[in-house]
Amino acid sequence: METTILLDKWKTAPDVDEIMAHLRKQIEERHAGGRYGRDELRRETALWLSEVMGGPAPGESALHHYLDTIGEWRMQLHPNFSTHRGRIGRLFVWLKKRVLHPPLRWIVEIVEVNAWRQDRLNISLLNLLEEMALEIGRLRARLDRLERPKIDGPDKTSP
Amino acid sequence: MKIAFVIHRYGVELVGGSEFHCRRIAEELSARHQVEVLTTTASDYITWQDGYAPGLETVNGVKVRRFRTERKRDLAWFKDISDLCYYDKRHTRADELEWVRLNGPESPELVRFIKDHQAEFDVFIFYSYRYYQTYFGLAEVPGKSILVPTAEEDPAVGLSIFSEFFALPAGILFLTPEEEDLVGRVSRMGLPPSEVIGFAVDVPPGLDPEGFKERRGLADPFILYIGRVDRNKGCDGLFRYFQEYLKWKARPVDLVLGGSAALPIPSHPRIKSLGFLSDREKFEALQACRLLVMPSPYESLCIVVLEAWKSGRCTLVNGLCKVLREQTRRSGGGLYYYSFAEFCETLDFLLDNPEIRDALGRTGREYMEENFEWVHVVGKIERLIARTIPTR
Numbered sequence: 423m424e425t426t427i428l429l430d431k432w433k434t435a436p437d438v439d440e441i442m443a444h445l446r447k448q449i450e451e452r453h454a455g456g457r458y459g460r461d462e463l464r465r466e467t468a469l470w471l472s473e474v475m476g477g478p479a480p481g482e483s484a485l486h487h488y489l490d491t492i493g494e495w496r497m498q499l500h501p502n503f504s505t506h507r508g509r510i511g512r513l514f515v516w517l518k519k520r521v522l523h524p525p526l527r528w529i530v531e532i533v534e535v536n537a538w539r540q541d542r543l544n545i546s547l548l549n550l551l552e553e554m555a556l557e558i559g560r561l562r563a564r565l566d567r568l569e570r571p572k573i574d575g576p577d578k579t580s581p
Numbered sequence: 582m583k584i585a586f587v588i589h590r591y592g593v594e595l596v597g598g599s600e601f602h603c604r605r606i607a608e609e610l611s612a613r614h615q616v617e618v619l620t621t622t623a624s625d626y627i628t629w630q631d632g633y634a635p636g637l638e639t640v641n642g643v644k645v646r647r648f649r650t651e652r653k654r655d656l657a658w659f660k661d662i663s664d665l666c667y668y669d670k671r672h673t674r675a676d677e678l679e680w681v682r683l684n685g686p687e688s689p690e691l692v693r694f695i696k697d698h699q700a701e702f703d704v705f706i707f708y709s710y711r712y713y714q715t716y717f718g719l720a721e722v723p724g725k726s727i728l729v730p731t732a733e734e735d736p737a738v739g740l741s742i743f744s745e746f747f748a749l750p751a752g753i754l755f756l757t758p759e760e761e762d763l764v765g766r767v768s769r770m771g772l773p774p775s776e777v778i779g780f781a782v783d784v785p786p787g788l789d790p791e792g793f794k795e796r797r798g799l800a801d802p803f804i805l806y807i808g809r810v811d812r813n814k815g816c817d818g819l820f821r822y823f824q825e826y827l828k829w830k831a832r833p834v835d836l837v838l839g840g841s842a843a844l845p846i847p848s849h850p851r852i853k854s855l856g857f858l859s860d861r862e863k864f865e866a867l868q869a870c871r872l873l874v875m876p877s878p879y880e881s882l883c884i885v886v887l888e889a890w891k892s893g894r895c896t897l898v899n900g901l902c903k904v905l906r907e908q909t910r911r912s913g914g915g916l917y918y919y920s921f922a923e924f925c926e927t928l929d930f931l932l933d934n935p936e937i938r939d940a941l942g943r944t945g946r947e948y949m950e951e952n953f954e955w956v957h958v959v960g961k962i963e964r965l966i967a968r969t970i971p972t973r
Contacts, residue, residue, distance in 0.1 A: 433940055436937055437913070438910050438915070438941075441930070
């Protein structure tokens, strides 16, 4: 349907899915038509990077998932207060919590900022790797589609 | 019927989605039932610092009984135990119970009251699954309890103790179908009968949006954000997007913020912060703006979006938040974005097409009137109670 007809229709009966599809098509057309200048591309890339570096929550990404299954990889700063000593162990846990925890906290606070930076860098790099893997996958699929007719198209259909 | 509402904090001056939801529903139900609110003396949602005296008082015609909290929230301890429970697979059930206790507000006196006085009430409505009074209080009276989980897609909902807990109450009141879906996914033992209630909005009469603009020195056109200005609410992303949008489009449009700031607000001539808005000012701002923008990635129900629709204003929301996106699609009251390109395209479209923008706002208002009037909300609560709680 022509844009003007759609715009007229939406003035009385707006349809969210239809409008979103229309706007997404416009964005795609602009990308495909190469109408983004260098500045626009740089801006898009910078924003994309900032989103990826912020990253998904742990567990949402496939790479995080695989790393979780092969072992510990996240920085861990919380003290472990568990015990394997049964009833007597409770006394040890109590001592750890009441006596060891305050100085431990003090040390943790000193290293925490650096550890947090390292943790963030780890997560960001993983997110970037995953996004790049996705992009490569997408481009490879597109390349396959484009190259297929050249490889097996004309021979099979020609008499 | 005698109904007890159990919530972590309660008061007219408190800003918070679940607190406001609870207060308004308690006030509405008090017109037809005997209502009492059981809560703590805490007023600060981060530290549980006391702001109220223990004992009985009346708030907007509703009887409120406050109990002392044992201690303030120890943020360092809570951070440690959260890291342990969220990310370390070796953590135990005892660690998770400790997480609930440290999350607070710890008030054993309130839990004891529920246990000792349960016979005096027909039903207990517990707010927010993650807090001390709900987890331990509901366990004392599961057969006559209704849970309002207010669950969001965050790591806490995945803790194993909650997968059993959600099966415990006699009934559950969800705020949105997406929340129902989320809780259904994490509950290992199925869910009790439930209703999706949403929320009703009352627009104050005699609003003066033009006067509001003049008083606050606002110029047309502006888009509005209302809520806590916080990283958790996606405001840092909104600032980034909006400033880039202005650089790209050079369009004369302001971003106006209504809410207290927990994040530095960029110094930009087109970004204006009004600070906290009273209820009346909030609705005047909604009527004066072009549209409401809501960048939050985590919401179980965004009341200000419902308020915008009830005011006939369209909304532009973060599509990464499933609740906001699906609610927008259901209501037909606005658009959503996933990326910067979509943010620019949707914002341009809404600013350039005032008739479509108004039509979206109208559709949102009709959706609110058809589904979320008080008669619908109260009716659903009473229906669930009748279905699930045995009468005395």
